[in-house]
Amino acid sequence: MSNGGVAYFSAEFGLDESLPIYSGGLGILAGDHIKAAADMNVPLTGVGIFYGNGYFQQRIDEGGSQQHLYPTINPEVSSYPVRLVRDAEGRPLVVDVMIGGRQVYAKAWSVQVGSVTLYLLNADVESNSDADRRLTDTLYPSEQDVRISQEMILGIGGARLLAALGIRPDVWHMNEGHPAFLTLERIRMLSAEGVPFETAREAVKASTVFTTHTPVPAGHDVFSIDMVDRYFGDYYWQLGTDREQVLSLGRAGDAFNMTRLAVSMSSKVNGVSKLHGEVTRELFHRWMPHIPRQDIPVESVTNGIHIGTWLSAGMKELFDRHLPSDWAVRTAEPNVWAAVRDIPHFELWEAHQRAKSEMVRELGLPIASSGGGPLIVGFARRFATYKRALLIFRDLERLAHILGDPQRPVCLVFAGKAHPADDPGQELIRRLVELSREDRFKGSVHIIENYAMDKAKKLVQGVDVWLNTPVKPMEASGTSGQKAAINGVLNCSVLDGWWAEGYNGRNGWAIEGATDGDLEYQSQQDSEALYRLLEEEIIPLFYMRDDRAVPTEWVNLMKESICSIAPVFNTHRMVSDYWHKLYVPTSIRGNRFAADNFEVASRVAAYKKFIRDNWSGVSVRKADILADRSSRIGLNKTAFRAEIGLGAIWHKDVRVEAVGSDGRRGIWKAKLEPVQQLAKGLYVYEGASPDVSINIWKSNVNVRVTPISPDFTTDFEMELAAWGITE
Structure with a gap:
């Protein structure tokens, strides 16, 4: 990678509680990402917004x-050295952005995080x-008008800021869809240099990476076409094309979707866990219904945490004594963490008890902690309804019995904010406050106001179980449980x-309730599974003590949790994955597309235009499963024969394959030659199934034609x- 490095754009960055320009997981992840990049000397520049009031501070009134x-x-006066x-x-x-027909100016602040500079725009x-x-x-x-204006300042203004600073990134990484207007600004810049729109589009796409964190459609920014016209109308002609071409990049249905724009303009797209990668493919399948979800091009890089930020001082001191001296720079190596198993049980338990006592003291919790008790279960995150903060309250009588056992007391500690526009989320908080005041829960259910990074650190370091x-x-990924795990806190x-x-199976607990059925049924089954875990496993294990009052089996779980989770779910491993899987290939591709006056980008643009213009002439005329199980290509395998009309398209510019379901949510493919x-443009293709064991059913098989290119x-x-139906 050349000196341009990576430009990392995000709407929020959680570096420290003294700089409250973050709201939750996305921002904390972005902050941890650039800290790890600094630790690893990855050439990265951050771009975001300096919010004059930040995310709101929360107060919960008497009601x-x-x-x-x-x-x-x-x-x-920020404790972070923020400089103009x-x-x-x-x-x-100062950079300027045309927003809704008027010029809006923004100045920039910078924050130095080791070798990484984060630039923040402010209007x-x-x-x-x-x-x-x-x-x-x-x-x-x-307000949608303010939201689109902010995203124009972030994407367009951010790209202009880097240009003004002389920073020419090799890779542009969009963390969520909020900064996606940067892709249009980069096309505009190239257009101003005389590069045709289609060529500019390919050059920008080749050097862009997009990470999506949101598994639900409602979580993606969507603007009406009228609003985009109103705010972006001045830009259409500057991109060297017409309005419809620009809108098509982000059009989803009858609206403009920022995630759709980001996907259209990125050569690499990733989700933030393996499961989220699958969910994202399902989500994007709505935009590409003719491509099976298994083939939607989405990779996954599972999120991690910056261990140096989230580890308690006591645990760090313990690791310094027992782990290799350079453990802090080798966090992604499993053998480094193996030494945790040799830490005396008493020492690990004592370190956790100190963190627990500090949490109780610092957060002002009215919890008398003695002899390691009570068992404290923490639940801290954004109060969105799908996170089900009140799941544990489904059976109030049973929960009161669990919490109120004088021999084995249990406390619940909750923290989190609901977005100001999220009324159902705010109702969850109100209901939680109401429950905490009931006689049967007084002293057992506690709520921490104004959840932020400082309080999050105390909670993930001090509770016993993270719920x-x-x-x-x-849940796209979630990282709070990873922060808890490195501190010896067990996940449930x-x-x-x-x-x-x-x-x-040995490093915490899985709530294995229902995976299907309606939400009410799932909640019923999940709450039942949670109560059962608390009653039969978690509480008995926590209170099972040896002659030194140490819960030996519990500490064994703590050790297994640290050893299995710490080396995998940290940002050093995560950024290394981004570097090798996304940044380096994208840098190579982007530079190749831009070389020799955009020769490759121009060629690819012309090729795609030709394919698009002639695709209507592609058809699968006839497709058969050969009954005698033989063809010129394969014997004793299921064989396929298809007549394919390609029109003006060359047969080497397409891939023809039989595609079928494997009956296990996957698909198999058999290439046809x-x-x-x-006749001119009309070919017979044949091929055989890839596996003789595949049970071929006509209803499961189809023949597909797709355009291909080594570029x-x-x-x-x-x-x-283009698809056909087998006969």
Whole structure:
């Protein structure tokens, strides 16, 4: 990779609680990503927004209602060294973005994280109108007009800022769809240099990576076409094409979808866990219904955490004594963590008890901690309904019995915010407050106000069990459980997100309720499974002590949890995966497409245009499973024969294959080769099944034609396929 490195764009960055420009998991992940890049000397530059008021501070009133406070963030007094970015003459560097027919200006601040610089744009500039100065005040505003304006400042302004600074990235990484307008700005820049739209589009696509974190359609930013016209209308002609071409890049149904734009303009797309990769393919299948979900080109890089940020001081001191001296820079090596098994049980338990006592003290919890008790279960995350904060309260009488046992007391600690526009999420908080005040739960159910990074650290370091109860598969990855695990806290979670990969049967507990049925049935089954785990496994194990009052078997689980989770679910491994799987291939591809005055990009653009213009002439005229199980190509295997009309397209520019279901949610493919030309553009293709054991059913088999090129990243880059039905 050349000196340009990676430009990493995100709407939020969680570096530290003193810089509250994050709301939750996406921002914390982005902060951990750039910290790990700095640790590993990965050439990366971050781009985001400096929010004048940040994400709201939460107060819960007497009635249990969430109040939203927006104190001004002063970059001059942040404990993070935030500096105003200046030009060569020492003046504040200002970029401008045309938004809805008016010029909006933004200045930039910079934060240094080791070798990585994070640039943050802010519209509070004197030359802006009063309304425009407020555009970057709050993170994730509810007003669509402000939201699209912010995303234009982030994507377009961010790209212009890097250009003004002379930074020419090899790879542009979009963390979620919020910054996706950067792809259009990069096309505009190339268009201004005389590069045709289609060529510019291929050059931009070749050097762009997109990470999606949201497994539900409602989680993706969608703007009406009218709104895009209103705000983006001034840009259409500047991209060297017409309005319809620009809109087609992000059009999904009758709206403009930022995730669709990001997918259209990226050569690599990834989800944030293996399961999320599958869910994302299912989600994107709506946009590409003619491509089986198994073939939708989405990779997965499972999220991790920055261990140096989330590890308690006591645990770090313990690891410093027992692990290899350079363990902190070798966190992705399993053998480094093997030494945890040799830490005396008493020492590991004592370190956890100190973290637990500190949490109780620092968070002001009215919990008398003695002899390692009570068992504290933590639940801290965004209060979105699918995360099911109240699942554990489904049977109030049973829960009261579990928590209220004087011999084996249990406490629940909750923390989290609901988005100001999320009324159902706020109702969850109100109901939780109401429950905590009932006599049977007083002293056992506690709520921490204003959840942020400082409080998150204390919770993941100090509770005994980390509870996670989302509706599967709606948790894309989740990382809070990973933060808990490195501190010896045991996970009890639905097998969703990262836990589906991390759970090994010996390092925590899986809530294995229902995987299908309606939401009510799933909740009933999941809550029953959770109660059973608490009653029969978790609580008895926690209170089973040796002669030194140490729960030996519990500590064995803590050791297994650390050894199995720490080396895999950390950001050093994660960034290494991004580097090898996404950044390096994309850098090579992007530079190749841009070389020699965009020779490859131009060729690919012309090829795709030719294919698109002539694809209507491609058809599967006839497709048969050969009854005698023989053909010129294969004997004793199921054979296929198809007549394929290609029109003006050359037969070497397509792949023809029989495709069928394997009966296990997967598909098999059998490549067919041309064996005869019947007429101009009309061919006979034959081939055999890849496996004699496959049970071929006509209803399961089809023949597909797709355009291919050695310059494509995947065989489905053009999102085109022609199908026929076997007879």
